[in-house]
Amino acid sequence: MEKIITLLSIVLASSFSPLFAQDKPKLVLQITVDQLRGDMPFSIQNRWTEGGFKYLLDSGVWYANAHHPHANTETIVGHVTLSTGAYPSVHGMVGNAWFDHEEDRLVYNIEDSAYDATGGISARDKSSEVDHSQVSKSEGRSPHNIMTTTFSDEMASAFGPQSKIYAVSGKDRGAVSMAGHNGKAFWYSTKDGAFTSSTFYYNEFPEWVNKWNDKKEADQFKNDYWNLTNDIKTYRFGDADDRPFENPEGLGFGNVFPHPYGDSKYYYTLLMASPVVDELTVDFAKELIEKEGIGQDEITDYLSISLSSTDYVGHLFGPNSLESEDNLIRLDRNLADLFQYIDQKVGLENTLIVLSSDHGAPESAQSLKQKGFPVDVLDVTQLDLSTIDTKLKKQFGIGKEVIKLSYVPYIYLDRKLIQEKGLDLEAVSSMIAEEFMKVNGIAYAYTSTDVANGNLPDTPITRRVLNNYNPKRSGDIYLINEPNWSLTVDGDIALVNHGSPWSYDTSVPVIFAGHQLQKRMIYSEISTIDVAMTLSKYLMILEPSGAEGNPLEDVLNQEK
Known part of the structure; x- marks a missing residue:
């Protein structure tokens, strides 16, 4: 043997x-x-x-x-x-x-x-x-x-x-x-x-x-x-x-x-x-x-x-x-x-x-539009923030200046200002995310507090967002485009942008x-x-x- x-x-x-x-x-x-x-x-x-x-x-x-x-x-x-x-x-x-x-x-x-x-x-x-x-x-x-x-x-x-x-x-x-x-x-x-x-x-x-x-x-x-x-x-x-x-x-x-x-x-x-x-x-x-x-x-x-x-x-x-x-x-x-x-x-x-x-x-998106798809390019730095500004002032006493930077896929908030005003970061970011979700071309807007606290539904998309979350570097809100839409920022000359889940x-x-x-x-x-x-x-x-x-x-x- x-x-x-x-x-x-x-x-x-x-x-x-x-x-x-x-x-x-x-x-x-x-x-x-x-x-x-x-x-x-x-x-x-x-x-x-x-x-x-x-x-x-x-x-x-x-x-x-x-x-x-x-x-x-x-x-x-x-x-x-x-x-x-x-x-x-x-x-x-x-x-x-x-x-x-x-x-x-x-x-x-x-x-x-x-x-x-x-x-x-x-x-x-x-x-x-x-x-x-x-x-x-x-x-x-x-x-x-x-x-x-x-x-x-x-x-x-x-x-x-x-x-x-x-x-x-x-x-x-x-x-x-x-x-x-x-x-x-x-x-x-x-x-x-x-x-x-x-x-x-x-x-x-x-x-x-x-x-x-x-x-x-x-x-x-x-x-x-x-x-x-x-x-x-x-x-x-x-x-x-x-x-x-x-x-x-x-x-x-x-x-x-x-x-x-x-x-x-x-x-x-x-x-x-x-x-x-x-x-x-x-x-x-x-x-x-x-x-x-x-x-x-x-x-x-x-x-x-x-x-x-x-x-x-x-x-x-x-x-x-x-x-x-x-x-x-x-x-x-x-x-x-x-x-x-x-x-x-x-x-x-x-x-x-x-x-x-x-x-x-x-x-x-331009090629798909020619084929009849209802898609477009969305520049997140050029969005009309007047509604968000009005709601922020009414609810928190601050305006759109609390949005420090929009750099796809993240929205960064002015955490110092939020702290100085004695406001709750989670509450402010949740309100802003809710408004971004109303924009045509944006499928989801997830706050980092929800990501960190496990408050999101367990889906393939949210798992990819969680895998991307680092508390020291991630922004305060994560934007996800509707499929085949293109999210961009001011100064980006690219026809095509990757970066989605x-x-x-x-x-x-x-x-x-x-x-x-x-x-x-x-x-x-x-x-x-x-x-x-x-x-x-x-x-x-x-x-x-x-x-x-x-x-x-x-x-x-x-x-x-």
Whole structure:
């Protein structure tokens, strides 16, 4: 009997990977495609190239029903949820920006005045800024606002300094969120097209970074055009190129192909709104792999690549546009190029790939209106507050000035004024929330006191709001748009805004591929908090400190 048990143990140990295997991957490659809704890769499946999405489908476990578990589906929220396996209520990144009551201002999620931009290369050109969340008063960036460890932090703890940990992105928040507290991060600068960092990571750049930046790869597109990859007749949206509501006129990018990059102050920003920045990001990442020796020994390394073009293109043109369709075709080819390089340098059989997204996106309200849907765009900063003002004065003796800031999805109240007047925050916020609920386009307005006290009905939507609630950073009232309506704020030029708890915004792909994985398509629902937990169990290391997800057994218990 003992021999039988021993033999069975050997068979089991050799049949399942990686729980019982000693051969860990040389590289964990985590790819986050900004604003890649779960269905979008399949919208161009008949035009997939060899080695891109097709490789992921043929060589991995594809979860077709993955969703983010939180309400505010924004970039930093989704990235940190993927990197920590924690809810925003725990990891603390409740939005791309939030109001800090101590500083009495809106703060950017990763700004840190203790640091500066490495080499003086700023992340953003303020004169051409189109991202309204970039409200930082400092050029410094750091992960200090992330309240838990990340998967990459736990890799550093488990494997020590020999494990190389890097993150590259078109956006600063797309890199810092994944590199964690122990890695190194680089991101694209809309100031001069270089890749930059923060003195939190580097006081001076490695020489290879200086040499790469000196080549000025981004400048090659000046006065050039974004042209269609294929014949326009082969596109689903080939007949919908000229839509007047796409792309604001002031950028000089046009709303039909070919799109001119020009040479204006918006030039480096316009590269973000095309496939170019993703291609630059991958080229920079390939140089990093070569110069830093990523995946070249038996100690597992980590590389995060966050691709930002899909998000910018989606914001300006919408996911149901010819521009988004062409960008997806270019994304597929870009992934194929990256995987081919990884195969040459590390070996795909030695690399565990996980690809997901920080959030999805809706079809634009303007496009839906053309189809007869009763939807619209609602600027919450331009609402008529006269009724609220009258009721506040009658009931509490104060007016609309008690509303400190409206920054979707939150309404922030003047807590100091409420305290000085001896008023009850719960009573004031409840009255204001009740009035916001009467506005056409707003489905729900939940007060943070009701969220904190468990006074909301238990529904999928309220659970996502609760998962987004952090008492130190969340606003006093949480607004949720009616499905397919768009909530915006003054100064936001985007055609499309994500950030809701509706399925089009929470839906993302989750794909594990490479190493020893076999093809599987899974339709049962999973959560993005499962990603970091699964990676941790795959490497048999401690999960991040706030992780609450479940290990995905379809990835972990695969027969060889």
